Amino acid sequence: MIITTTELDSILNNPNLIIADTRSFKEYSDGHIPGAVHLDLFSFHWIDTTKQGIENFNNQTQHLLSFLGVTPEKKVVFYDSVSGMLSARGVWILMYFSHQNTSMLDGGITKWKKENRPLETKPNGFKPSKFSGKINPKIISGFEYINDNIDKITILDARSPGEYDGSIIRAAQSGHIPNAINIDWNKNLNEDGTLKNDDELSQMYNLPKDSEIVTYCQGAYRAANTFLALKKLGFKNVRVYLGSWGEWGNRLELPVEK
Template sequence: MLISVADLAKEIKNQNLIILDARSFKEYSQGHIPGAINLDLFAYHWFDTTPQGIITFNEQTKKILSFVGVTLQNKVVFYDDVSGMLAARGVWMLMYFSHQNVWMLDGGIKKWQSDGHLLETKTNGFEPKNFDGKPNPQIIADYDYVKQNLGKSILIDARSKEEFIGDVIRGARRGHIPGAINVDYTLNISEDGTIKDDAQLSKLYQIPKNSQIITYCQGAYRAANSFLALKKLGFENVKVYLGSWGEWSNRTELPVE
């Protein structure tokens, strides 16, 4: 799921490659990897994981990916500033739609520049196509699944400590989902912007390898980064709770700590 700066640089002319800059258009316009298309993923939030909400998420995501010309035949690389939450969210979204050839640029544009590669500022066009990936329910969780698996799954809360303990409130209620473990997603990332190595990550996630894990944050961006870190470590049964705290805290019938 991770592609190095050196390997991307070798493939930059590949006609089958789509590079997606997941940052804001302002950041993109100030300089981006040559050939990259801007797809500001932070503009999209899905806080309804009822059955109809998931159907809506599937339909809207397919439209977004179709619009920027992604197909199941393309090699797709997402990046942001570092190996961060926006690129990770893009990778998770394509993995959810059973795309077999999707990557996050390890270290993001920070590493690209520090390794001596050039940027461009022109806006790159794109040709809409028909993206028709098949949803993979094995890597997504809705609120009901989380509720039914409290005490059975290990919940990883990828938010800051302040959000976790309730000092920072970003919803109808403060706190976290009962039983959750707080591992701030920024701890997954090294100083140079790359994802930490397995030895370092293992110290953060001292969990049995056969565990059933659900990651969440506020809107399933940071949780996607934790998902990738856990998959890198070899955990197989990992899901991202799409609605995350943005949904859970506002469904007042659900329990909180």
């Protein structure tokens, strides 16, 4: 799920490689990895995890991945500025559709540029496909699943301490999901924007390996980064709460702690 700059540089000419730049279009236009297409995943927020909401998410995501040109033999690499939340969201989405051959560029374009690797400014067009993946329901959660299992699962809140304690308000309700543990996703990264090594991550996520864990944030981007960090450590049973606080905090019938 993680690819180094050296590894990516060595396969740039592979015809079965798709590179997706998940930053803003301006950043992409100023210079991107050769061959990369632009895919702004931030515009694809989703905060409805009712049964119908998840079905709509599945359909729209399938269209998005078809547009990107994903087929079973393609290796898909996502990158952003660092080992960030956008590239992690891309990897999680493909894993959700059971496409395992996908990676986040460790250190993102910041590390790529620092190493004076090639860049280009010309935009690259999409080569659409007819993507049809197999949904993996074991790595996604909706609000009902959390509410039904709130005392049985480990809930990891990847937001900032201020969002967690309710001093920063980004929904109708402030605070956090009851029993949630707050580990800010920024702690997953080294100062240079690469992911921390397994020893450092293990000290932070000092949980039994067989724990059932659900990660969430505001819109399931930071939560996707924490999902990747946990998978890297070998946790088998990890879900991302797709609706995250954008949904939970706006559903007044759901319990909240401060």
